[in-house]
Amino acid sequence: MRTLDDTDRQILRLLLDDARRPYSDIADRVGLSAPAVSDRVDRLREIGVIRRFTLDVDRSLLREGTPMLVELDVRPAAVQDVAVALTAVDSVDHVFRTADARVVFRAPIREGDVTAFLDTVVDLDDVRGIDASLVVSDEWTPGLGEAELALSCVECGNTVTSEGESARFDGELYHFCCDSCLSNFDERFDRIQSDV
Known part of the structure; x- marks a missing residue:
């Protein structure tokens, strides 16, 4: 499999909507047998298109700190290390690296003290600037569009x-x-x- 066809995309969209959807349900929707859907999902996992099946937790129903969106201006040589360190923190849900040496992440931060949080995770000498915003709501809706392999x-x-x-x-x-x-x-x- 070196291309994605419309059936692959349809399977991926159905799994994005509900990763626990039974293959028999997917099969009915895409016009294949359940074993054929299973084979396609296995191939998509094997080549890395599907990395894992995960859970979407509504953090607004949990009390763990103030939800913050934080943008860090990082020394270019340290961008990878800072991103990896943040990714390893259990409470950080998203980490993005940009081409201009910035790292953006979303996390609940106790008492909204971003600097104190960062001091426990990264070397603050690597951080040239911090821009933090309070998150009042968020919606994570991964989509597929007409993606090609x-x-x-x-x-x-x-x-x-x-x-x-x-x-x-x-x-x-x-x-x-x-x-x-x-x-x-x-x-x-x-x-x-x-x-x-």
Whole structure:
């Protein structure tokens, strides 16, 4: 599977709406059998389009702090570290990195003290500026639109089209844009394996 068809998109939309929806219900809606839906979902998981099935918790019904949307101006060399540190915090629900060295996140923060919160999570010397706003409501509605599959070749980084190749190495699935990239990767993998 190196492309998404309308049936794949329809399955993804149904799962986005309710990830616990039975495959038999999805099958009825998309005109496939339940095992065929299961196969498609398995392939979508295998290539990484579906990373996990998750739960959407209404945090407004929980008391854990003041909901804040925080934008950090971060030293460019520290953007990755700051984003990873924030992602590891259980109460942080969303972390975004921008191209201009900013990290934006949403989290409930006790007593609204963003600086005290950040001091427990990141090195404040990496943060050049903080802009925090109180969140009065939020709605997370992931959508799909008319998305196309955009796999990258692990060998050269080019986009893998329908003419591309996929192969397993040591149990893991890799995608390649062409036979040449697959061969190069295979040779290098064999050399590494033989050196080990």
